[in-house]
Amino acid sequence: MFIIAQGCFRLNKLHLEWCCGISDGGLAAVLRGCSELTDLSLEFCGKVTGEAFSGLACKIEKLDLVACDAVKNEGLLAAATACSRLKELRVTSNQKGASLTKGVEGAAKFCKGLEALCIHACGLKDETLRSFATSCPLLSSASLSCEPAVTDGGLAAFLAGLPKLESLSLQHMDGLSGVPRVGASKRLKKLRLGYWWNAPDLFLRGLSEETTLEELRLECCPHLTDATVDSIFAGCRSLKLLVLLDNKLITAESIRAYLRHGKKSTLQILECPGATKENVPDDLRTVLQDVFP
Structure with missing residues (x-):
């Protein structure tokens, strides 16, 4: 890291993965020596705490802190303060019960130009989502997973405050009781x-009212039925792609719905035991290549 800092003054992209020997000292040297750096990834760099950012003003626009489990609130706040130009941020934790709420809220406060956000198992709360809705109006892509404290109210505030949001991913969000409702006034496409x-x-059927959706992926939704798939094809007028992955109740009837609505969008079925290449009726075999990639 010190050699890079001394010899790569114009470096603008640095991706490091599983570099367990890198410490804050080495990172600090690079941040100071490579002042043109705009894209930094530190995936699984377990010794980095984020303190290397303290007191700096960086040009970094894309920061990846996936599984940097030594990063705590203080380090994340230091990174957010130093990287006020940030457009993309990924923060994930492998630590059970991790709480990076203050650090993530710092990113919302100091990185007002943020456009893409990916957060996993960081202990977010409804107030954290509200802070992004208030401070980051340019946010167009968001991925949230394993954040059980987030409720319907927090998500509703998040969606209501982000008029440019086009892509949303929600996985393992056990605190949510219903599917997100966006409405035609928003721009959500994915x-x-x-x-x-x-x-x-019945909750999943509400997705059929989201007329702006172009791409919808439903994964491991054990109560999803063919009837709801039919409603989605009928109601989501802009839909171009529907992906069904590991949904136990889905059968060949979803393929019939796809055909019934004129194949206006693409249907992909993956790992749904009730609808496989082997058990599809003969009259549907003409679309096997389309539906089972």
Whole structure:
């Protein structure tokens, strides 16, 4: 890291993965020596705490802190303060019960130009989402997973305050009782719902009212039925792609719905035991290549 800092003054992209020997000292040297750095990834760099950012003003626009489990609130706040130009941020934790709420809220406060956000198992709360809705109006892509303290109210505030949001992924969000409702006044084009164990089929059917959706991915939704898939095809007038992954109740009837609505969008079925290449009726075999990639 010290050699890079001394010899790569114009470096603008640095991606490091599983570099367990890198410490804050080495990172600090690079941040000071490579002042043109705009893209920094530190995936699984377990010794980095984030303190290397303290007192600096960086040009970094893309920061990846995936599984940097030594990073705590103080280090994340230091990174957010130093990287006020940040456009993309990824923060994930492998630590059970991790709480990076203050650090993530710092990113909302200091990085007002943020456009893409990915957060996993960081102990977020409803107030954290409200802080992004208030401070980051340019946010267009968000991925949230394993954040059980987030409730319907927090998500509703998040969606209401982000007029430019086009892509949303929600996985393992056990605190949510219903599917997100966006409405035609918003710009949401891509929605991914994963591991919605408790979402009733009736709630999922509400997705059919989201007329702006172009891409919808439903993964591990055990109560999803063919009837709801039919409603989605009928109601989501802008839909171009529907992906069904590991949904136990889905059968060949979803393929019939796809054909019934004129194949206006693409349907992909993956790992749904009730609808496989082997058990599809003969009259549907003409679309096997389309539906089972």
